[in-house]
Amino acid sequence: MRMMRRSDVSSLRRSVDQGTKEQRQAVQDIIQQVKQNGDQAVQTYTKQFDGADIENWRVTKAELTEAYTSMDQDYRTILEEAAANIRNFHEKQQTVSWFDAKDDGTILGQKVTPIDAAGIYVPGGTAAYPSSVLMNVIPAQAAGVERVVMVTPPDKEGNIPTGVLAAAQLLGIDQVYKAGGAQAIAALAYGTETLDPVDKITGPGNVYVALAKREVFGNVDIDMIAGPSEIAILADHTAKADELAADLLSQAEHDARSSSILVTTDETLAEDVRTAVHAQLRSLPRYQIAKASIEDYGAIIVCDTKAEALDTINEIAAEHLEIVTADPFQDMAKVKHAGAIFLGPYSSEPVGDYYAGPNHVLPTNGTARFSSPLTVDDFVKKSSVISYSEQALQQHAEKIAQFARLEGLEAHARAIETRKERWK
Template sequence: MQWIENGDLSFLDNRGMNGFLEYEKAVREIIAKVRVNGDKALLSYTKQFDHVDLETLHADSEHIATAYRDLPGTFIEVIKEAAGNIRSFHEKQKPDSWDVTHADGSRLGQRVTPLDAVGVYVPGGTAAYPSSVLMGAIPALVAGVKRIVLVSPPQKNGEISDGVLAAANEIGIKEIYQVGGAQAIAALAYGTETIKPVDKIVGPGNIYVTAAKKEVFGTVAIDSLAGPSEIVILADDSANPDWLAADLLSQAEHDPLSMAILVTTSKSLGKAVESHIQKQVRSLPRAEIAKKSLDDFGKIILVEDYDDGIKTVNKLAPEHLEIVVTNPEQILPEVRHAGAIFIGAYSSEPVGDYFAGPNHIIPTNRTARYSSPLSVESFVKRSSIIQYSFEAMQNNGRKIAEFARYEGLEAHARAIEKRIQE
């Protein structure tokens, strides 16, 4: 890990969307072929990229039932409880429609309606992420979305993982297709013979998936252009260095491009955390990935005091922020930019990944400066309601016409004046 003691955060300049350029040409070609050749292109790319020769894009209904039965009962219970926690949290996010009628008879309001159809992308292939099923689909269900489509690449056995299918089955997702990568994003955006298009695509994926989401944005909505996972821990001498090391590694093992950062007022804590990381990483199944991540993007940033630490955190605007200091409640109000904030020694980041309830699809690459985690509001839209009465038009019509003429839009002004009674 690299030590930073001079406040230099220039390493952030090398992150972000710059790496897309080398992938965009290939992604455009994939999307174009899916638009022309439909299912044939999806099956061909699945064979090319996933090394699976599929007969159908549909996930086998018998396999879905078998997956749910064959998984350990204890894990099914964990999925059930996690799903309940996630649903309970997101139920509190539901926005309301409202309607107000004023004394002059004018009526103004807001109507909230769910999207018609949503696609949830769940990464797969080398690993299985049933948590991404729950996090991507449950807010849409709470919002009232009628059609939720799940796509996920098949594993080496030619089928979507049992865990992903069991999670989908638990929350009632029936439309499931075994296809991944940029080709799955193209299918969701433009449709094929088998997969009907959706209105919005959500869910994490590799750089090809993210580049494809960027390419189809405008035809459909997307949640974000998510980059590799990030964690920042703001800690002082009161923190347990062994625990902090484990939390940093929990993100480093995701991807060689993941970023794990310790911001601390204590040089001795930083050295202890670094030592524990070196010990712990050796026994990780994904040790090579974690080592690469820490070598390239792992940082220990030494700050003078809490104020300096908070300023650094806000500049980093991380996906995940852990605050592990003597009195975290004093610091929390000063944190302006973070996707998810974990407070105290026992609030380890994986608590949010799987179980607590808040969504784990969170802004990355410093986009927490202006965006939010996936939520129920991600799956609804608002329509403004405007109804003017005779009285309201007589009272305000000339003002509206004057505004229109100032902007040089005479037809606007005349449309109003035709309704004004002399």
């Protein structure tokens, strides 16, 4: 794990994975085939890429029920509690329509309407991510989306992990499909004989999923093009080195390109954390992945002052930011860019990944400078409402017409002036 100064921070920025020319072409071909051949194309690609020969790719109600009832009771209770926490948090994000009536009869406002259908992509195959189900479905439901569809790749036997199906059953999602990769994204965007198209697609995936989301954007909306996970920690002498090391490694084990960065003014803490990281690394089951991440994208940045440390944190604009200092709330006030902020020694990043309630779908690779976590707002549309009275139009008609002519749009001006006949 490298030691560096603030001036070296830019070297940690990872390039956005645009895929190779061959990958982009493959994704475009897959999307075209799904548009043309629907279910048949999806099933062909599922056999080709996942090794699963599936005749009926929609999960049955019996499969969903079986997954939920067969799940270990302790795990099921944890899943239910996490879902309740996540729902409680997201319901507080709900916005309502509003209208403002003026004395002259004008009514202006904003109408908030949920999208009709959302498609949720849940990574799968060799791994199981029930947390992705909860984090993507619940804000859509809190927004009032009537139809939520879930796609997730099967294993070679055509099965979906029990935890993923149990989470879907818990949330009442009965439109679940055994498909992954670019073919699943295409099916969500354009529909097939079996699956009606959706309006928005959310959820993480591999490079083919990311490229497919980029391709279909415009026909449907997407949440974001997510990169590898990352964590930055701002810490001082009050922090414990072994705890910080464990938190850094919690992200390193995600992906070889994950980023784990400690920012501190305490050189002793910096050395202790580096030692602890390498000691803990050796016993991790995902050792090779975490090792590559720490070596290539792990860093400890020692700053001269707290102000410099905070500037560094803002420059990094991390997906996850832990603040483990003597006064984390005061330090948080000076943070401008972060996807999710974890305050104090007991708010380890996995608390947010699974249980606390805020969404774990977060902006990565510095995009926290201009974007936000997945929220209820991602699943609603906001329409402006304008109702002018005769009195209001009569008062302002000439100014509106003049403004139109300022832009050279005569028909706009005449559309206003033709109404003058009403009040002659």
